[in-house]
Amino acid sequence: MKAFVVEKNKNDEIISSVKDVQKPICNENEILIKVEYSSLNYKDALSSIGHSGVTRNFPHITGVDVSGTVYETKSPIFKIGQNVVVTGYDLGMNSDGGHCEFVKVPASWAIPTPDSISNKDIMIYGTAGLTSALSINELINNGLQEHSSVLVTGSTGGVGSISVAILNKLGFKVTALTTKKDKDNFLKSLGATEVILIDDFMQNKQKPMLKENFDAVIDSVGGEILAQAIKQVKYDGIVTCCGLTASYELNTNVFPFILRGIRLIGIDSVECKIEKKQKAWEKLAGKWKIECLDAITKEISLEEIKEAYEKLLSGKATGRYLIKI
Incomplete structure (x- = not known):
């Protein structure tokens, strides 16, 4: 599969690029998500330059947010084809993140996407x-x-x-x-x-x-x-x-x-209780849903991530970056 990979070269320097990597294997109590969308956050940008407070494992796939469908499941909680969203926990930090075609996560990290919102819109919100x-x-x-x-x-x-x-x-x-x-x-x-x-x-x-x-x-x-x-x-x-x-x-x-x-x-959205996240997503999908999501969003590809990271790190970014996989 294709993924945006951050790694260290032979001189111990941080480099990044889109590469072909092995699709992950789903283990007990995990799900494999076919990624439809991911997004960019400041934490992703820090991970891309090897910030030790965010990521210590290399090579590494960035992306602390992901939405898509369950492609494979070894958990009774989810079924194949179900739309899910994952944000926070260790995703995209020291576990491979959502800037790829498939990502595996513990089933306990995933939340069923509310019926009233698309995988695209929920990922515009993201973290x-x-x-x-x-x-x-x-x-x-x-x-x-x-x-x-x-x-x-x-x-x-x-x-x-x-x-x-x-x-x-x-x-x-x-x-x-x-x-x-x-x-x-x-x-x-x-x-x-x-x-x-x-x-x-x-x-x-x-x-x-x-x-x-x-x-x-x-x-x-x-x-x-x-x-x-x-x-x-x-x-x-x-x-x-x-x-x-x-x-x-x-x-x-x-x-x-x-x-x-x-x-x-x-405010912490990384480790807060999943019930709290679920209620927040339901509000964002319902009575708090805003009509200007497209106006604050720039959709990019995996190949455009590196340039977007530079804007995030330099304070020149505006709104949200949405990654279509």
């Missing part, structure tokens, strides 16, 4: 959409009401763009934060009421607290941007964090937490 849904769930479960103001950082990325669109559909007032001056119209087309550029947002960053501007924040970048956002959350507000494209460090102070009572909630 980014799942993370977005889990983040929005936390806002709602912690009392955020319709028409509340929500700041979305990293708004042109996968999590950010999907979050903007879903929040708009649910009736929230969305402010999109971006470094890209030319994406104002794009973000407003997704549902952003206001677009703020990073240079304006980061003013007065030396102050421990700033004016209360937002009821909640969905952050996917971390670092100074998350720290600056926390300072601007209104009393009893909620902040979710799920990413580190800016930095894994968070240098902040306790004033917003003890004087405004805000809550900072971490």
Whole structure:
């Protein structure tokens, strides 16, 4: 089968390319998926350059997301021909991922694809959409009401763009934060009421607290941007964090937490309970389904992955990359 393979050459340098490799063998309590679609995430890009915090086994097939049909099963849970989606766990990290024609996974990782959504659309969402849904769930479960103001950082990325669109559909007032001056119209087309550029947002960053501007924040970048956002959350507000494209460090102070009572909630879509994932997918396939999936998506082939990784790593990517296998 064809696969996008990352490996080390004789000089111990990381290289990658599309190659012909052996189709995996399905073992007990596993399923073999005939891949229809996969997608690209920042974690995939890190794996492609041999980041030790993501992947330590080489050669390696990237792809932390996959959708397709069960081609072979050695599990009573699934039957041949059933549509399934897999995101997270060790897929595409130290187990071969979805950037190939066939992938085998433990049956416990797979979720039946809801009938109301296609394998294509569920993979446009992928880990980014799942993370977005889990983040929005936390806002709602912690009392955020319709028409509340929500700041979305990293708004042109996968999590950010999907979050903007879903929040708009649910009736929230969305402010999109971006470094890209030319994406104002794009973000407003997704549902952003206001677009703020990073240079304006980061003013007065030396102050421990700033004016209360937002009821909640969905952050996917971390670092100074998350720290600056926390300072601007209104009393009893909620902040979710799920990413580190800016930095894994968070240098902040306790004033917003003890004087405004805000809550900072971490979001993990990798190891969260499968029942929680299932409910999130059902919302994305149902009442939270957005109409602009095609507008935020660029469909590419296996051969185009390498170029897309370069854009992801350099911060030049917009929306979602969908891989048609």
